[in-house]
Amino acid sequence: MALRLTHTELEDAAELVAEIEHLKQQRNAVILAHNYQYGEIQDIADFVGDSLGLSQAAARTDADVIVFCGVHFMAETAAILCPDKTVLLPDLKAGCSLADTITGEQLRAWKAEHPGAVVVSYVNTTAEVKAESDYCCTSGNALRVIEAIPAEHEILFLPDMFLGSYLRQITGRPLHIWAGECHVHAGIKPEMVKAMHQAYPDADFMVHPECGCVSSYMHFLARGCVSDKNTHILSTEGMIQHARQSQASQFVVATEIGVLHRMRQANPEKEFMPISDATVCRYMKMTTLDKVHHALQTMQHPVTVPVDVAERARGAIERMIAL
Ligand code: 13P
Numbered sequence: 001m002a003l004r005l006t007h008t009e010l011e012d013a014a015e016l017v018a019e020i021e022h023l024k025q026q027r028n029a030v031i032l033a034h035n036y037q038y039g040e041i042q043d044i045a046d047f048v049g050d051s052l053g054l055s056q057a058a059a060r061t062d063a064d065v066i067v068f069c070g071v072h073f074m075a076e077t078a079a080i081l082c083p084d085k086t087v088l089l090p091d092l093k094a095g096c097s098l099a100d101t102i103t104g105e106q107l108r109a110w111k112a113e114h115p116g117a118v119v120v121s122y123v124n125t126t127a128e129v130k131a132e133s134d135y136c137c138t139s140g141n142a143l144r145v146i147e148a149i150p151a152e153h154e155i156l157f158l159p160d161m162f163l164g165s166y167l168r169q170i171t172g173r174p175l176h177i178w179a180g181e182c183h184v185h186a187g188i189k190p191e192m193v194k195a196m197h198q199a200y201p202d203a204d205f206m207v208h209p210e211c212g213c214v215s216s217y218m219h220f221l222a223r224g225c226v227s228d229k230n231t232h233i234l235s236t237e238g239m240i241q242h243a244r245q246s247q248a249s250q251f252v253v254a255t256e257i258g259v260l261h262r263m264r265q266a267n268p269e270k271e272f273m274p275i276s277d278a279t280v281c282r283y284m285k286m287t288t289l290d291k292v293h294h295a296l297q298t299m300q301h302p303v304t305v306p307v308d309v310a311e312r313a314r315g316a317i318e319r320m321i322a323l
């Protein structure tokens, strides 16, 4: 694939963007995009952010239509929070390998083994799983959610085992953790982090808590093998804020590479390096300008959640937003 667009392709892309803008006005629509989307999608969005920011943006918009440039569970969350709006997902195949690791039925069986336990579900879950949960959380507020639960309660944390073990280590709470993982983050190995530390000893390291390296990272930090001075475990939005505020001039980013787009745009004088060029979420990259245009033109593909499921799931999401 050519890295640079030809003059004609650029003109075509500009025309497409203008048409999207026109359709957006006609439909009274907003475009929300996750930090992992292609740069050109982030550039046309009304709001770009992490899962928490996107659910907040969905909850406060007064548009009639939300074009959700992200993955299916995120569009479902928007549909739960905005039952009177039309939520469109430009490609229905944009799923999530992490959300797929637990079903509502599996969660009901797990709860039956731990009666009375408080269920905390990471936002990367289906609406059915959220409906079985007491709290929802994102990487941006997971710590706050766990700390808000009184110490005497048993907690079931799902579905990400790396985020769960990170929370277990920093809170000291004996969480029961579901053994789920995301294929993109599980691919980030401690060896990669170590090699980058050696190559860039003065760089700031920003690591998503879903990373396969987080548990070992905590271990390295505790043993003094890596410096905690320049290691930061952050949500995608936390990374973007940190990139802006830090005095460092070089940054190594251990999460999906889409997040580098805004960092580079906002800080042209700083250097941002992905931990690996292969850290790409194929689901997040299914959204293209053509599909956004098609979604607005044809009102495809609406994401809906059955009313009873939405009502129960909304409780878990609203308890998270309230924190
Ligand atoms: P954030 O909550 O940090 O946006 O992460 C969402 C996600 O899907 C991570 O893979």
Ligand code: SF4
Residues within 6 Å of the ligand: 071, 095, 096, 097, 098, 099, 124, 182, 183, 184, 185, 256, 281, 282, 283, 284
């Ligand atoms: Fe799901 Fe992983 Fe993609 Fe995030 S990066 S949307 S957790 S598959």
